[in-house]
Amino acid sequence: MAPTAKPLRLLAHDADDLAVLSAALQDAVAKIGDIRWDAQARTLTMACNRFRWEAAKGKSGERVRSALQFGDVAGVQARNLRRDAKGAVVELLSMGFEPAEEAPAGVVTLTFAGGGDMRVSVDCLDVALADVSEPWTTPRTPGHAD
Template sequence: MSASLLRLMAEDAGDLDIIGAAVQDALVRVGEINFDRKARRFTVMINRFRWEAAGEKGPYERVRSALSFDSVLGVKSRRVRQDTDEALASLLSLGFIPEEEPPGGVVRLLLAGGGEIAIAVECLDAVLVDTGPTWSTPRRPDHEQG
């Protein structure tokens, strides 16, 4: 399928909300989360559900994407499996909690099952890039409790 690939940047909380909507329900493999302390960059490779192309009845698609944050001061995680690189999690939401003194703050990635990654940043500098290609997926993510 020929699909237009996203390339989004965020420098404030409003921009990050747009990226957050695009990455909701992305699948994350623990082994594809990386924090490069020297470069001060946090990167995660994801299998992103293409909400922008999803109708009510499909067809549905996912695309390989890279989500990165620069100017990272530190990263903390809780309830994220560390015992295997193959552990898979679903990204529920992405948000920004600003410090009292701008422009710094904490980016929070909330994962299904209660996992969380907190990324302390000097300033908000995020990029989401679809690296392609897209592929079909049979299900649309569903948030109904059932």
């Protein structure tokens, strides 16, 4: 990567940490087929193209291939996401954490554009985000309607 393009490597173990990951992943795009839950390993992994908000300049910016992984996953539920449409593209808007009555368990909700969401039940927050490629220039900066 260019000297100023340092890859992100972040961990989240509480709701505040997860908010940082959520901000870094806002407007990340992924294919449904790149979201995988391994029930035996108790992990949920998502490969995505993350918009590098930290490097955005005006109307253009950069994207980078990133990997997001949740550990200690007890279950996953999706709403308005077609799991059979492996090539369908989803855009991540935010992630939030709702603690359960028994700490440190809870539910992470991933909210996608278009009304889809995913609820990830975890025994504890154990989330990692890592950039895994060189960044590339994109002519469009994501925008949001007011």
